[in-house]
Amino acid sequence: MSDATVFSQSRQIAFSTPAAMVDLERLLKEFLLGVGEALSYNGIILGHIKVMAKIPAGGELLFLSLTRLDQVDSKASPAWNRAEDAGVDSLELTINVLVFGYSRKTVETVVNTALQRALIQG
């Protein structure tokens, strides 16, 4: 198999109505799984898909990682408060995909489609 495809992207997402932290976390996991489903092999990723979400206002961080479709790993900075009521109106995303078997163009299309479905249209 040829070399791994490396895809890195940073995006700013603005929400028309503020999203609750729990909903935001669910949408981010949907996004990750959306990318993973399109790039998987027998239910696993031949590489990894990582996302870091930062809330600009407070600097809270959420780290998500996917290596298999049945499990999304997540770690949060201490300030990431799932019970936060005020809602989040914008988000900075860093997306890193390293995967074997897919072209950079394919990965880029998959990421943009999953972003659109999970975080932009929603």
Next chain:
Amino acid sequence: MHILLFGGFLGSGKTSVILQLAKRITASGQETVAIIENEIGEDGIDDILLSAGGFTVKPLFGGCVCCQITSDLVSAVDEISRTLNPDWLIIEMTGLAVPGNVAKLIRRYDASGAKCKTITIVDAGRWAELKEVLEPLVVSQVQESNLIIVNKADIAGPDIETTIADVRTIVGQVTILTASAAGQLPPELFEEVINLE
């Protein structure tokens, strides 16, 4: 200064193990840790995760220290040795690096004379599939390691015994430990990692 080199395929759990290890080493306040984080992408994620844990992290982006930016690694080790001189320097390689090759590089060029140990993390949940498709890479990653940690034991199921047996055929008598870095790692694992004898 002692050097711990962590390798293993993409997403095998290197950062999770390192986070717990660094917290364990520094918990008593007696010893210090610095971390070199090598990521291939242009935008780092794991370096920020480790920094958020309160550790001094030197990021190396834009390529793999194994084959593309080797001189950057040698320079970073030298700089950290001269400026911070921590008790432990932990190096997280990219998931595409061959740990044995990086260890040779450090032993050849590191002027500090630090002892260097290579630890490779194996993803028990994906070993069979990764070996099926990427055998030369994943086999080379476990070869010439001083310690193997078969991680993600919590999700591997009964196949973990097959994985351990397969890895054993590659590494011979090298110690193989099982772990689940998603939870709390046991003290015995940390002791084995920092045992340089």
